[in-house]
Amino acid sequence: MSDNKDKKEKIVKKRPFSANERIQGATGGSTAFSDASDTYANKWANFIQFTSTVSNTSVKFKAFLTDFSDEYESEWNSEQVYGRNDPIQTFRNTTRTINIGWDCPAGSTYEALMNMKAASDLIKMLYPGYLRTSNVTTINKPPIIKVKFRNLIQDLNNQALYVTLSGLTFTPDLEAGFFDHYETRDPRSTSIDDVKEELMPKLLRFSCTMTVLHRETIGWNGSDKWPDEIASFPNLPPRATDFIQIADDKGLDSLFIPEQSAFNKEEEEARELDEATAASAGDLELSDKQKTKQEKKTDRLQKKATRQQDRLDKTQAKIPQ
Secondary structure, eight states, X not given: OHHHHHHHHHHHHHOSBOTTSEEEOTTSOEEEOOOHHHHHHHHHTOEEXXXXXXXXXXXXXXXXXXXXXXXXXXXXXXXXXXXXXXXXXXXXXXEEEEEEEEEEEOSSHHHHHHXXXXXXXXHHTTSOEEEEETTEEEEEEOOXXXXXXXXXXXXTTSSOEEEEEEEEEEEEOTTTXXXXXXXXXXXXXXXXXXXXXXXXXXXXXXXXXEEEOOSSOOSOOTXXXXXXXXXXXXXXXXXXXXXXXXXXXXXXXHHHSOOHXXXXXXXXXXXXXXXXXXXXXXXXXXXXXXXXXXXXXXXXXXXXXXXXXXXXXXXXXXXXO
């Protein structure tokens, strides 16, 4: 009995986190461990999901984003002609490139092990599918990947986007440290032989560059109208186009994008109000008649500003939720 107790204490000191996601105390007791990021990610689908078109397998990462950029580059053929100051520009295409970086923290040995498995699965997706016949091996499936991250990375139907990866950077954070073992045994067992001593980073960092493969023709149609079927391109949230259409139908677009003339008028009125206020509050030598005039002007402009704000509040209250 004493030998079993000594072995158990030895395991506890060596293994602060267990594979069943419970934090063990110094005396061998345990308290439940709950990762709030799991609840948040599951509720709002905050995952970056990669799916291989070769194996049709998927892997998910919680979206601890550290870097994101969505780049669009238009390519033109440039031809310099004798006698012309400017070259003749012929359009070729517009390409889209997404750069993304994310972290994978681990709150337990088990999660660190799952992060390592997810990293392994993602790296495997960079390799093609081969067809092996006799002594000949040929590529029959290129490593095209589907990626989905809420509305920031999606196709026109709010589904995964087809991309090719130029590579992947897999970086364990050395300062965060490592878990150096995990259990392969029944948690009730006291045998130390079922503990695997392997390195599993407490924090993994990933980054990659993706070239988007458009499956639809993106562009204006013959009547110079943006097609309705690609209205959400590139990353409008689902149903956002419906809300915008309702606002347009009700004439509420001015709430979101005021006309330039309205901006100019508001700036002029604000300037007049500032001048009137400064004149009233300053140490200028004004006659009683001039002071009364300035005070009336200031009061009039303030009342006008209040009425405009009231109208704006009433209009916003009518916007459908």
